[in-house]
Amino acid sequence: MDAAVTGRDGRPAHDLGLADFEVFEDGKPVTLEFFRRAGADSPPSIGAPARPDHPSAVNMSNSQPAAGRVLALVLDANEIGFRPRLASRTREFANLIVDGLSPDDQAAVITLGGQTAQQSDFTSDRAQLKAAISRFRPTGSESLGETKAEQFEKVTYAHRAMESVGHLVDALSGVNDRRKGIVLVSGGIPFDVVEGPFDRGYPQELRSVVVKLVERARQSNVPLYTFYPGELRAPISPGQRSLEWLSEQTGGLAAVNTNTIKPEVARLLDDTGKYYLLGYYSAAPIDGKFHTIDVRVKRPGVRVRAREGFFSRAAVTSTSLAAATRAPLPVSALPLRVVGVPVPAAGEPWAGVVVGIELRREPGVEFQALEALVLATDMRGEVKAEDRLRIHNDPSAIGDATGRIRFASHLRLRPGRYMLRVAVRRLPDGLIGSIFAQVGVPSFDKRFAVSALSLTAGGLPQDQYPPERRGLLPTIPVPADAVSDGENLEAILKVVLSDARLDPTAAISFAVHLSDSQGKNLALEPPALGRAAAFMGPAGGLFRLPLPALPEGTYRLSVTAVLSSGAKQTRSLPLIVR
Structure with a gap:
């Protein structure tokens, strides 16, 4: 669980150690088994988003240590209406938050009301987040009147x-190993939901929804940070008071009556960016009841904010694959590694992404089959390609000597940027893992198209897919960010030529370079043209280069395909041997 500690000045106290903390469960002290000071100095993760104009493979894992914070930016059109100044300040505030995120932070933009009511994927891609912010265009009247019908419309909205904010709290409740929060930019609730009056009935129901929201947020340690986009005013409105109360009750910060934006953004980023991760083994029985957690700090004059408890329930290991792909963040119960490789298709207006999926066999764990759902969604969340797989537990078909299970999915996609959403379920225990990764599918050169560079492991079967799938890439790509020391690897590059008169064997040559983390070139014996030509056809083919056994370390592999006309294209691949 995460804990935020602030001093008397309200700024994070980020110099505490393990001995400074005390944790009590149901009033009894527990022994902390894990402690980490987290924040801006957290290590970066592997797998930066790919540029859509450059075909490169993207590697992702759901078992990497979580780093960075998780923020949901909620832009609420309530009470903003046609007031351009308020809409502009809303976008300015949200953009400043995005500018202040670190590379390992994850954020999503949710718009309520207006012309679009959408949620973006949780992502570290600032361009995608800012594009979602730019689409916030509230519509409607500046303020509803006071007739009963108009008041009812206000309450309904x-x-x-x-309720939408409550759904976000539920979605973030499962994030226990990093700082999380909801940033609500809104005109607030135009009623005093705390003290009434409730003589007309329906505000009482609204108050019940708000109180339950606060209870869920406190139990899940999801603070609400609120910002009122209007400028300084006196006295403050019921909407401003409601935002203040939401932040106070959930452990967040409120900025509801200010002309300045940048200092408030800096305060929010400082508060969410420096925190502590604490872990202990719970003695609570699996009884479905709520068990309290009390986190204390021995240093005087500081304030600690952490989750107030948890419901002790059996771990949920099984859900639908579709639900796992729709979840805001990946599920790590079943560890996965994934690589997405953009590949051209001969004579087709579309290209493809071949998704290599890898799991490790767990000692003593038997299973019957694996089910997988692989989706590619565009940046608006619309599904553009889908593949379902069922892989039976046959070591000769899906295993290799390293104890890994490897298989692939093939998706047809037009050029653009997509979110790959991969979920795998192990049967019969129902354990699920999922991974989300951005991949760019470029507009491949129609005359001389070259895929992203990828790896495959020697000995992997190539006949588990029907011919139409094998034609896209007749091999199983493996993640390049965690290959085994001494594993038998081959570099793979697909080349497609539009001129059928060219003999690929004579028309294409390849230059290969391998360097270590210091930039030193390692000697590689050029592959015989005959070996490369064995995989060539009238429209091009597959270049396969056996790599030497590599010791642990970080490397960069580059392959340049050169036509006899002099045209050439280079593809590179970072390679990590563990």
């Missing part, structure tokens, strides 16, 4: 908005 506020009811829906608070």
Whole structure:
């Protein structure tokens, strides 16, 4: 669980050690088994988003140590209406938050009301987040009147908005190993939901929704940070008071009556960016009841904010694959590694992404089959390609000598940027793992198209797919960020030529370079043209280069395909041997 500690000045106290913390479960002290000071100095993760104009493979894992914070930016059109100044300040505030995120932070933009009511994927891609912010265009009247029908419309809108925030709290409740929060930019609830009056009935129902939202947020340690986009005013409105109360009750910060934006953004980023990760083994029985957690700090004059407890329930290991792909963040119960490789298709207006999926066999764990759902969604969340797989537990078909299980999915996609959403379920125990990764599919050169560079492992079967799938890439790509020391690897590059008169064997040559982390070139014996030509056909083919056994370390592999006309294209691949 995460814990935020602030001093008397309200700024994070980020110099505490393990001995400074005390944790009590149901009033009894527990022994902390894990402690980490987290924040801006957290190590970066592997797998930066690919540029859509450059075909490169993307590697991702759901078993990497989590780093960075998780923030949901909620832009609420309530009470903003046609007031351009408020809409502009809303976008300015949200953009400043995105500018302040670190590379390992994950954020999503959710718009409520207006012309679009959408949620972006949780991502570290600032361009995608800013594009979602730019689409926030509130519509409607500046302020509804005071007739009963208009008041009812206000209540109905506020009811829906608070329910949407509640769904976000539920989605973030499962994130236990990193700092999380909801940033609500809104005109607030135009009623005093804390003290009434409730003589007309329906505000009482709204108050019930808000109180339950606060209870869920406190139990899940999801603080609400609120910002009112209007400028300084006196006295403050019920909407401003409601935002203040939401932040106070959930452990967040409020900025509801200010002309300045940058200092408030800096305060929010500072508060969410420096925190502690604490872990202990719970003695609570699996009884479905709520068990309290009390986190204390021995240093005087500081304030600690952490989750107030948890419901002790049996771990949920099984859910639908579709639900796992729709979840805001990946599921790590079943560890996975994934690589997505953009590949051209001969004579087709579309290209493809071949998704290599890898699991490790767990000693003593038997299973019957694996089910996989692989989706590619565009940046608006619409599914553009889908593949379902069922892989039976046959070591000769899906295993190799390293104890890994490897198989592949093939997706047809037009050029653009996509989110790969991969979920795998192990049967019969139902354990699920999922991974989300961005991949760019370029507009391949129609005359001389070259895929992203990828790896495959020697000995992997190539006949588990029907011919139409094998034609896209007749091999199983393996993640390049965690290959085994001494593993038998081959570099793979697909080349497609539009001129059928060219003899690929004579028309294409390859230059290969391998360097270590210091930039030193390692000697590689050029592959015989006959070996490369064995995989060539009238429209091009597959270049396969056996790599030497490599010791542990970080490397960069580059392959340049050169036509007899002088045209050439280079593809590179970072390679990590563990």
